[in-house]
Amino acid sequence: MTDDAAGGVPVSGAGPEEGRRVRVVLVDDHRMFRAGVQAEIGVTDETGVEVVGEAADVEQAVTVITATRPEVVLLDVHLPGGGGVEVLRRCAGLMGESASGEAPVRFLALSVSDAAEDVIGVIRGGARGYVTKTITGSDLVDAIFQVSEGDAVFSPRLAGFVLDAFASTDAPPVDEDLDRLTQREREVLRLIARGYAYKEVAKQLYISVKTVESHVSAVLRKLQLSNRHELTRWATARRLV
CATH class of the missing domain: 1.10.10.10 (Winged helix-like DNA-binding domain superfamily/Winged helix DNA-binding domain)
Structure with missing residues:
Protein backbone atom coordinates (compact mmCIF):
# COMPACT_ATOMS: atom_id res chain seq x y z
CA MET A 1 0.00 0.00 0.00
CA THR A 2 1.18 3.51 -0.73
CA ASP A 3 0.25 7.00 0.33
CA ASP A 4 -0.28 8.45 -3.13
CA ALA A 5 -3.73 7.16 -4.03
CA ALA A 6 -7.28 7.94 -3.14
CA GLY A 7 -9.00 5.51 -0.87
CA GLY A 8 -12.46 4.04 -0.68
CA VAL A 9 -15.63 5.83 -1.71
CA PRO A 10 -17.57 7.06 0.07
CA VAL A 11 -15.22 8.03 2.89
CA SER A 12 -16.83 10.18 5.52
CA GLY A 13 -14.49 9.88 8.45
CA ALA A 14 -15.99 6.53 9.42
CA GLY A 15 -13.02 5.50 11.53
CA PRO A 16 -13.10 3.66 14.84
CA GLU A 17 -15.35 5.14 17.48
CA GLU A 18 -14.36 4.98 21.13
CA GLY A 19 -14.14 1.32 22.06
CA ARG A 20 -15.33 0.17 18.62
CA ARG A 21 -13.65 -2.98 17.33
CA VAL A 22 -13.82 -4.85 14.05
CA ARG A 23 -12.43 -8.37 13.76
CA VAL A 24 -10.72 -9.01 10.41
CA VAL A 25 -9.26 -11.98 8.53
CA LEU A 26 -6.58 -11.31 5.87
CA VAL A 27 -6.67 -13.53 2.80
CA ASP A 28 -3.75 -13.07 0.40
CA ASP A 29 -1.23 -15.53 -1.01
CA HIS A 30 1.73 -13.18 -0.42
CA ARG A 31 3.06 -13.46 3.12
CA MET A 32 4.98 -10.18 2.91
CA PHE A 33 1.87 -8.31 1.82
CA ARG A 34 -0.15 -9.78 4.68
CA ALA A 35 2.60 -8.71 7.07
CA GLY A 36 2.50 -5.20 5.63
CA VAL A 37 -1.27 -4.92 6.03
CA GLN A 38 -1.01 -6.27 9.56
CA ALA A 39 1.56 -3.59 10.38
CA GLU A 40 -0.61 -0.85 8.84
CA ILE A 41 -3.99 -1.69 10.33
CA GLY A 42 -3.46 -4.29 13.04
CA VAL A 43 -2.52 -1.96 15.92
CA THR A 44 -5.89 -2.47 17.55
CA ASP A 45 -5.58 0.25 20.19
CA GLU A 46 -4.98 2.83 17.46
CA THR A 47 -7.14 1.58 14.59
CA GLY A 48 -9.87 -0.45 16.24
CA VAL A 49 -9.06 -3.32 13.85
CA GLU A 50 -8.19 -6.72 15.29
CA VAL A 51 -6.64 -9.19 12.84
CA VAL A 52 -7.89 -12.58 14.04
CA GLY A 53 -6.61 -14.79 11.24
CA GLU A 54 -4.72 -15.08 7.96
CA ALA A 55 -4.91 -17.38 4.97
CA ALA A 56 -2.90 -17.88 1.78
CA ASP A 57 -5.26 -19.97 -0.36
CA VAL A 58 -8.90 -20.92 -0.74
CA GLU A 59 -8.84 -23.93 1.59
CA GLN A 60 -7.10 -22.03 4.38
CA ALA A 61 -9.44 -19.08 3.89
CA VAL A 62 -12.61 -21.13 4.23
CA THR A 63 -11.24 -22.90 7.32
CA VAL A 64 -10.11 -19.70 9.08
CA ILE A 65 -13.22 -17.68 8.19
CA THR A 66 -15.53 -20.45 9.36
CA ALA A 67 -13.60 -20.88 12.61
CA THR A 68 -13.28 -17.20 13.53
CA ARG A 69 -16.40 -15.71 11.87
CA PRO A 70 -14.92 -12.18 11.61
CA GLU A 71 -16.95 -9.07 10.83
CA VAL A 72 -14.84 -8.37 7.72
CA VAL A 73 -12.63 -10.45 5.41
CA LEU A 74 -10.01 -8.64 3.33
CA LEU A 75 -9.97 -10.88 0.26
CA ASP A 76 -7.48 -10.99 -2.59
CA VAL A 77 -9.05 -11.78 -5.95
CA HIS A 78 -6.38 -14.19 -7.20
CA LEU A 79 -5.65 -17.08 -4.86
CA PRO A 80 -4.47 -20.67 -5.28
CA GLY A 81 -7.41 -23.05 -5.30
CA GLY A 82 -9.97 -21.06 -7.27
CA GLY A 83 -9.56 -17.40 -6.37
CA GLY A 84 -11.60 -15.00 -4.28
CA VAL A 85 -14.82 -15.93 -6.07
CA GLU A 86 -14.44 -19.52 -4.85
CA VAL A 87 -13.97 -18.30 -1.26
CA LEU A 88 -17.15 -16.25 -1.59
CA ARG A 89 -19.06 -19.21 -3.02
CA ARG A 90 -18.00 -21.52 -0.21
CA CYS A 91 -18.66 -18.93 2.49
CA ALA A 92 -22.02 -17.83 1.12
CA GLY A 93 -23.81 -19.27 4.14
CA LEU A 94 -21.87 -16.94 6.46
CA MET A 95 -22.93 -13.74 4.69
CA GLY A 96 -26.28 -13.58 6.44
CA GLU A 97 -27.13 -13.38 10.12
CA SER A 98 -26.98 -16.84 11.69
CA ALA A 99 -29.85 -18.57 13.47
CA SER A 100 -28.09 -17.84 16.76
CA GLY A 101 -27.96 -14.13 15.96
CA GLU A 102 -24.31 -13.94 14.93
CA ALA A 103 -23.56 -11.00 12.64
CA PRO A 104 -22.91 -11.68 8.96
CA VAL A 105 -19.38 -12.00 7.63
CA ARG A 106 -18.78 -9.26 5.08
CA PHE A 107 -16.11 -9.34 2.38
CA LEU A 108 -13.98 -6.46 1.08
CA ALA A 109 -11.83 -7.30 -1.95
CA LEU A 110 -8.29 -5.92 -1.71
CA SER A 111 -6.38 -6.58 -4.90
CA VAL A 112 -3.66 -5.29 -7.19
CA SER A 113 -6.06 -5.85 -10.10
CA ASP A 114 -8.33 -3.06 -11.26
CA ALA A 115 -9.79 -5.08 -14.13
CA ALA A 116 -13.53 -4.72 -14.65
CA GLU A 117 -14.11 -8.48 -14.85
CA ASP A 118 -12.35 -9.02 -11.51
CA VAL A 119 -14.33 -6.27 -9.80
CA ILE A 120 -17.67 -7.44 -11.18
CA GLY A 121 -16.90 -11.11 -10.49
CA VAL A 122 -16.38 -10.69 -6.74
CA ILE A 123 -19.25 -8.23 -6.36
CA ARG A 124 -21.58 -10.71 -8.03
CA GLY A 125 -20.14 -13.28 -5.64
CA GLY A 126 -21.25 -11.26 -2.64
CA ALA A 127 -18.37 -8.94 -1.71
CA ARG A 128 -19.46 -5.58 -0.26
CA GLY A 129 -16.67 -3.59 -1.85
CA TYR A 130 -13.45 -3.56 -3.81
CA VAL A 131 -10.34 -1.46 -3.22
CA THR A 132 -6.93 -1.68 -4.83
CA LYS A 133 -3.66 -2.21 -3.01
CA THR A 134 -2.65 1.41 -3.60
CA ILE A 135 -5.10 2.44 -0.87
CA THR A 136 -3.56 4.09 2.20
CA GLY A 137 -3.65 2.42 5.59
CA SER A 138 -6.00 5.00 7.08
CA ASP A 139 -8.42 4.76 4.15
CA LEU A 140 -8.35 0.98 4.39
CA VAL A 141 -9.32 1.20 8.07
CA ASP A 142 -12.19 3.52 7.10
CA ALA A 143 -13.27 1.07 4.39
CA ILE A 144 -13.21 -1.85 6.84
CA PHE A 145 -15.48 -0.01 9.28
CA GLN A 146 -17.86 1.02 6.52
CA VAL A 147 -18.14 -2.53 5.18
CA SER A 148 -18.65 -3.87 8.70
CA GLU A 149 -21.71 -1.59 8.93
CA GLY A 150 -23.09 -2.94 5.66
CA ASP A 151 -22.01 -0.08 3.38
CA ALA A 152 -20.54 -0.66 -0.09
CA VAL A 153 -17.04 0.74 -0.63
CA PHE A 154 -15.08 1.06 -3.87
CA SER A 155 -11.92 2.78 -4.99
CA PRO A 156 -13.12 5.76 -7.08
CA ARG A 157 -12.35 4.38 -10.55
CA LEU A 158 -13.91 1.00 -9.84
CA ALA A 159 -17.37 2.18 -8.83
CA GLY A 160 -18.18 2.93 -12.47
CA PHE A 161 -17.47 -0.67 -13.50
CA VAL A 162 -20.04 -1.93 -11.04
CA LEU A 163 -22.67 0.67 -11.96
CA ASP A 164 -22.24 -0.06 -15.65
CA ALA A 165 -22.35 -3.81 -15.14
CA PHE A 166 -25.51 -3.84 -13.07
CA ALA A 167 -27.23 -1.18 -15.18
CA SER A 168 -26.81 -3.29 -18.30
CA THR A 169 -29.01 -6.29 -19.03
CA ASP A 170 -26.68 -7.49 -21.76
CA ALA A 171 -24.13 -10.15 -20.95
CA PRO A 172 -20.55 -9.04 -21.65
CA PRO A 173 -19.17 -10.36 -24.92
CA VAL A 174 -16.92 -13.39 -24.69
CA ASP A 175 -13.32 -12.74 -25.74
Whole structure:
Protein backbone atom coordinates (compact mmCIF):
# COMPACT_ATOMS: atom_id res chain seq x y z
CA MET A 1 0.00 0.00 0.00
CA THR A 2 1.18 3.51 -0.73
CA ASP A 3 0.25 7.00 0.33
CA ASP A 4 -0.28 8.45 -3.13
CA ALA A 5 -3.73 7.16 -4.03
CA ALA A 6 -7.28 7.94 -3.14
CA GLY A 7 -9.00 5.51 -0.87
CA GLY A 8 -12.46 4.04 -0.68
CA VAL A 9 -15.63 5.83 -1.71
CA PRO A 10 -17.57 7.06 0.07
CA VAL A 11 -15.22 8.03 2.89
CA SER A 12 -16.83 10.18 5.52
CA GLY A 13 -14.49 9.88 8.45
CA ALA A 14 -15.99 6.53 9.42
CA GLY A 15 -13.02 5.50 11.53
CA PRO A 16 -13.10 3.66 14.84
CA GLU A 17 -15.35 5.14 17.48
CA GLU A 18 -14.36 4.98 21.13
CA GLY A 19 -14.14 1.32 22.06
CA ARG A 20 -15.33 0.17 18.62
CA ARG A 21 -13.65 -2.98 17.33
CA VAL A 22 -13.82 -4.85 14.05
CA ARG A 23 -12.43 -8.37 13.76
CA VAL A 24 -10.72 -9.01 10.41
CA VAL A 25 -9.26 -11.98 8.53
CA LEU A 26 -6.58 -11.31 5.87
CA VAL A 27 -6.67 -13.53 2.80
CA ASP A 28 -3.75 -13.07 0.40
CA ASP A 29 -1.23 -15.53 -1.01
CA HIS A 30 1.73 -13.18 -0.42
CA ARG A 31 3.06 -13.46 3.12
CA MET A 32 4.98 -10.18 2.91
CA PHE A 33 1.87 -8.31 1.82
CA ARG A 34 -0.15 -9.78 4.68
CA ALA A 35 2.60 -8.71 7.07
CA GLY A 36 2.50 -5.20 5.63
CA VAL A 37 -1.27 -4.92 6.03
CA GLN A 38 -1.01 -6.27 9.56
CA ALA A 39 1.56 -3.59 10.38
CA GLU A 40 -0.61 -0.85 8.84
CA ILE A 41 -3.99 -1.69 10.33
CA GLY A 42 -3.46 -4.29 13.04
CA VAL A 43 -2.52 -1.96 15.92
CA THR A 44 -5.89 -2.47 17.55
CA ASP A 45 -5.58 0.25 20.19
CA GLU A 46 -4.98 2.83 17.46
CA THR A 47 -7.14 1.58 14.59
CA GLY A 48 -9.87 -0.45 16.24
CA VAL A 49 -9.06 -3.32 13.85
CA GLU A 50 -8.19 -6.72 15.29
CA VAL A 51 -6.64 -9.19 12.84
CA VAL A 52 -7.89 -12.58 14.04
CA GLY A 53 -6.61 -14.79 11.24
CA GLU A 54 -4.72 -15.08 7.96
CA ALA A 55 -4.91 -17.38 4.97
CA ALA A 56 -2.90 -17.88 1.78
CA ASP A 57 -5.26 -19.97 -0.36
CA VAL A 58 -8.90 -20.92 -0.74
CA GLU A 59 -8.84 -23.93 1.59
CA GLN A 60 -7.10 -22.03 4.38
CA ALA A 61 -9.44 -19.08 3.89
CA VAL A 62 -12.61 -21.13 4.23
CA THR A 63 -11.24 -22.90 7.32
CA VAL A 64 -10.11 -19.70 9.08
CA ILE A 65 -13.22 -17.68 8.19
CA THR A 66 -15.53 -20.45 9.36
CA ALA A 67 -13.60 -20.88 12.61
CA THR A 68 -13.28 -17.20 13.53
CA ARG A 69 -16.40 -15.71 11.87
CA PRO A 70 -14.92 -12.18 11.61
CA GLU A 71 -16.95 -9.07 10.83
CA VAL A 72 -14.84 -8.37 7.72
CA VAL A 73 -12.63 -10.45 5.41
CA LEU A 74 -10.01 -8.64 3.33
CA LEU A 75 -9.97 -10.88 0.26
CA ASP A 76 -7.48 -10.99 -2.59
CA VAL A 77 -9.05 -11.78 -5.95
CA HIS A 78 -6.38 -14.19 -7.20
CA LEU A 79 -5.65 -17.08 -4.86
CA PRO A 80 -4.47 -20.67 -5.28
CA GLY A 81 -7.41 -23.05 -5.30
CA GLY A 82 -9.97 -21.06 -7.27
CA GLY A 83 -9.56 -17.40 -6.37
CA GLY A 84 -11.60 -15.00 -4.28
CA VAL A 85 -14.82 -15.93 -6.07
CA GLU A 86 -14.44 -19.52 -4.85
CA VAL A 87 -13.97 -18.30 -1.26
CA LEU A 88 -17.15 -16.25 -1.59
CA ARG A 89 -19.06 -19.21 -3.02
CA ARG A 90 -18.00 -21.52 -0.21
CA CYS A 91 -18.66 -18.93 2.49
CA ALA A 92 -22.02 -17.83 1.12
CA GLY A 93 -23.81 -19.27 4.14
CA LEU A 94 -21.87 -16.94 6.46
CA MET A 95 -22.93 -13.74 4.69
CA GLY A 96 -26.28 -13.58 6.44
CA GLU A 97 -27.13 -13.38 10.12
CA SER A 98 -26.98 -16.84 11.69
CA ALA A 99 -29.85 -18.57 13.47
CA SER A 100 -28.09 -17.84 16.76
CA GLY A 101 -27.96 -14.13 15.96
CA GLU A 102 -24.31 -13.94 14.93
CA ALA A 103 -23.56 -11.00 12.64
CA PRO A 104 -22.91 -11.68 8.96
CA VAL A 105 -19.38 -12.00 7.63
CA ARG A 106 -18.78 -9.26 5.08
CA PHE A 107 -16.11 -9.34 2.38
CA LEU A 108 -13.98 -6.46 1.08
CA ALA A 109 -11.83 -7.30 -1.95
CA LEU A 110 -8.29 -5.92 -1.71
CA SER A 111 -6.38 -6.58 -4.90
CA VAL A 112 -3.66 -5.29 -7.19
CA SER A 113 -6.06 -5.85 -10.10
CA ASP A 114 -8.33 -3.06 -11.26
CA ALA A 115 -9.79 -5.08 -14.13
CA ALA A 116 -13.53 -4.72 -14.65
CA GLU A 117 -14.11 -8.48 -14.85
CA ASP A 118 -12.35 -9.02 -11.51
CA VAL A 119 -14.33 -6.27 -9.80
CA ILE A 120 -17.67 -7.44 -11.18
CA GLY A 121 -16.90 -11.11 -10.49
CA VAL A 122 -16.38 -10.69 -6.74
CA ILE A 123 -19.25 -8.23 -6.36
CA ARG A 124 -21.58 -10.71 -8.03
CA GLY A 125 -20.14 -13.28 -5.64
CA GLY A 126 -21.25 -11.26 -2.64
CA ALA A 127 -18.37 -8.94 -1.71
CA ARG A 128 -19.46 -5.58 -0.26
CA GLY A 129 -16.67 -3.59 -1.85
CA TYR A 130 -13.45 -3.56 -3.81
CA VAL A 131 -10.34 -1.46 -3.22
CA THR A 132 -6.93 -1.68 -4.83
CA LYS A 133 -3.66 -2.21 -3.01
CA THR A 134 -2.65 1.41 -3.60
CA ILE A 135 -5.10 2.44 -0.87
CA THR A 136 -3.56 4.09 2.20
CA GLY A 137 -3.65 2.42 5.59
CA SER A 138 -6.00 5.00 7.08
CA ASP A 139 -8.42 4.76 4.15
CA LEU A 140 -8.35 0.98 4.39
CA VAL A 141 -9.32 1.20 8.07
CA ASP A 142 -12.19 3.52 7.10
CA ALA A 143 -13.27 1.07 4.39
CA ILE A 144 -13.21 -1.85 6.84
CA PHE A 145 -15.48 -0.01 9.28
CA GLN A 146 -17.86 1.02 6.52
CA VAL A 147 -18.14 -2.53 5.18
CA SER A 148 -18.65 -3.87 8.70
CA GLU A 149 -21.71 -1.59 8.93
CA GLY A 150 -23.09 -2.94 5.66
CA ASP A 151 -22.01 -0.08 3.38
CA ALA A 152 -20.54 -0.66 -0.09
CA VAL A 153 -17.04 0.74 -0.63
CA PHE A 154 -15.08 1.06 -3.87
CA SER A 155 -11.92 2.78 -4.99
CA PRO A 156 -13.12 5.76 -7.08
CA ARG A 157 -12.35 4.38 -10.55
CA LEU A 158 -13.91 1.00 -9.84
CA ALA A 159 -17.37 2.18 -8.83
CA GLY A 160 -18.18 2.93 -12.47
CA PHE A 161 -17.47 -0.67 -13.50
CA VAL A 162 -20.04 -1.93 -11.04
CA LEU A 163 -22.67 0.67 -11.96
CA ASP A 164 -22.24 -0.06 -15.65
CA ALA A 165 -22.35 -3.81 -15.14
CA PHE A 166 -25.51 -3.84 -13.07
CA ALA A 167 -27.23 -1.18 -15.18
CA SER A 168 -26.81 -3.29 -18.30
CA THR A 169 -29.01 -6.29 -19.03
CA ASP A 170 -26.68 -7.49 -21.76
CA ALA A 171 -24.13 -10.15 -20.95
CA PRO A 172 -20.55 -9.04 -21.65
CA PRO A 173 -19.17 -10.36 -24.92
CA VAL A 174 -16.92 -13.39 -24.69
CA ASP A 175 -13.32 -12.74 -25.74
CA GLU A 176 -11.92 -16.14 -26.63
CA ASP A 177 -8.35 -14.82 -26.88
CA LEU A 178 -8.52 -13.27 -23.42
CA ASP A 179 -10.11 -16.42 -22.01
CA ARG A 180 -6.98 -18.36 -22.94
CA LEU A 181 -5.02 -16.42 -20.33
CA THR A 182 -4.90 -17.23 -16.63
CA GLN A 183 -5.80 -14.52 -14.12
CA ARG A 184 -2.12 -13.96 -13.31
CA GLU A 185 -1.23 -13.70 -16.99
CA ARG A 186 -3.93 -11.05 -17.39
CA GLU A 187 -2.46 -9.05 -14.50
CA VAL A 188 1.01 -9.21 -16.06
CA LEU A 189 -0.43 -8.33 -19.47
CA ARG A 190 -2.11 -5.17 -18.19
CA LEU A 191 0.97 -3.91 -16.36
CA ILE A 192 3.29 -4.60 -19.29
CA ALA A 193 0.83 -2.88 -21.65
CA ARG A 194 0.87 0.16 -19.34
CA GLY A 195 4.62 0.44 -19.82
CA TYR A 196 5.85 -1.17 -16.60
CA ALA A 197 9.33 -2.70 -16.69
CA TYR A 198 9.64 -6.35 -15.68
CA LYS A 199 11.17 -5.34 -12.35
CA GLU A 200 8.22 -2.99 -11.67
CA VAL A 201 5.71 -5.71 -12.54
CA ALA A 202 7.50 -8.10 -10.19
CA LYS A 203 7.30 -5.55 -7.38
CA GLN A 204 3.60 -4.83 -8.00
CA LEU A 205 2.62 -8.51 -8.02
CA TYR A 206 5.09 -9.73 -5.38
CA ILE A 207 6.68 -12.24 -7.76
CA SER A 208 10.18 -12.64 -9.19
CA VAL A 209 11.40 -11.05 -12.42
CA LYS A 210 11.97 -14.55 -13.78
CA THR A 211 8.32 -15.39 -13.12
CA VAL A 212 7.25 -12.19 -14.91
CA GLU A 213 9.34 -13.19 -17.91
CA SER A 214 7.71 -16.64 -17.94
CA HIS A 215 4.22 -15.11 -17.83
CA VAL A 216 5.03 -12.67 -20.65
CA SER A 217 6.35 -15.53 -22.80
CA ALA A 218 3.18 -17.50 -22.14
CA VAL A 219 0.97 -14.53 -23.02
CA LEU A 220 2.83 -13.86 -26.27
CA ARG A 221 2.63 -17.53 -27.23
CA LYS A 222 -1.09 -17.88 -26.43
CA LEU A 223 -2.01 -14.66 -28.26
CA GLN A 224 0.41 -15.35 -31.13
CA LEU A 225 2.17 -12.02 -30.66
CA SER A 226 5.84 -11.32 -31.26
CA ASN A 227 6.81 -8.63 -28.74
CA ARG A 228 5.57 -6.30 -26.00
CA HIS A 229 4.76 -3.55 -28.54
CA GLU A 230 2.25 -5.84 -30.27
CA LEU A 231 0.99 -6.90 -26.84
CA THR A 232 0.39 -3.25 -25.91
CA ARG A 233 -1.55 -2.60 -29.12
CA TRP A 234 -3.61 -5.77 -28.53
CA ALA A 235 -4.46 -4.76 -24.96
CA THR A 236 -5.25 -1.16 -25.93
CA ALA A 237 -7.62 -2.28 -28.68
CA ARG A 238 -9.56 -4.24 -26.06
CA ARG A 239 -9.49 -1.37 -23.55
CA LEU A 240 -7.58 -3.45 -21.03
CA VAL A 241 -5.01 -0.76 -20.28
